[in-house]
Amino acid sequence: MRHASLGILSAAILLASSAQAADNAAVKEKAEVCAGCHGDNGISQTENIPSLAGQLDQYIQWQLVFFRAGARKNEQMQPIVEQLSNEDIRNLGAYFAQLPPFKGGKDDNPDLSEKGKQAAAGRRCASCHGDGFAGTKAVARIAGQREEYLVKALHDYKSGQRSGGAQAAMADVAYPLSDEEITALAHYLSHL
Numbered sequence: 001m002r003h004a005s006l007g008i009l010s011a012a013i014l015l016a017s018s019a020q021a022a023d024n025a026a027v028k029e030k031a032e033v034c035a036g037c038h039g040d041n042g043i044s045q046t047e048n049i050p051s052l053a054g055q056l057d058q059y060i061q062w063q064l065v066f067f068r069a070g071a072r073k074n075e076q077m078q079p080i081v082e083q084l085s086n087e088d089i090r091n092l093g094a095y096f097a098q099l100p101p102f103k104g105g106k107d108d109n110p111d112l113s114e115k116g117k118q119a120a121a122g123r124r125c126a127s128c129h130g131d132g133f134a135g136t137k138a139v140a141r142i143a144g145q146r147e148e149y150l151v152k153a154l155h156d157y158k159s160g161q162r163s164g165g166a167q168a169a170m171a172d173v174a175y176p177l178s179d180e181e182i183t184a185l186a187h188y189l190s191h192l
Contacts, residue, residue: 054101116188
């Protein structure tokens with residue numbers, strides 16, 4: 001009886017690991033579509049396209065849901081997310097969350113970063129994005145994000161062009177920012 005139980009347990013473990021390996025392969029295949037824009041291993045090499053590596057699971061899931069529902073609009077994303085099931089969205093969130101995030105490069109303009117640091121403190125960015133700006137729950141990781149993408153996102157929030165999720169809170173934060181503050185803030189955050 002004991003040998004039969006061990007055999008059944010071993011078979012169950014093998015089946016579970018085979019299913020997990022198949023699931024991982026399916027997720028990686030789905031993520032390859034994302035790599036075309038968001039880069040290998042979720043590190044974007046394309047201007048105005050965010051890196052997804054290290055982004056929080058819930059944040060990615062919500063953004064994919066917003067794109068799929070049309071609450072957040074992007075011509076390139078719409079046809080891709082229309083094909084995603086809820087399970088695909090959960091799996092992609094988990095996949096990108098477990099990848100190591102981009103580490104900001106050497107800061108070539110510490111004076112600009114200091115201005116950005118002051119702007120982040122003045123706008124209380126850490127109250128939502130966390131003390132290290134690594135995000136919390138469904139709030140984006142902005143530390144180490146592409147600089148020009150952060151500039152674009154802040155301008156989009158400021159103008160009301162970007163919607164979905166925390167649009168109201170971000171619009172309130174971004175609206176009073178000057179172009180100089182947006183540039184400094186993006187520079188500071190991208191080098192963290």
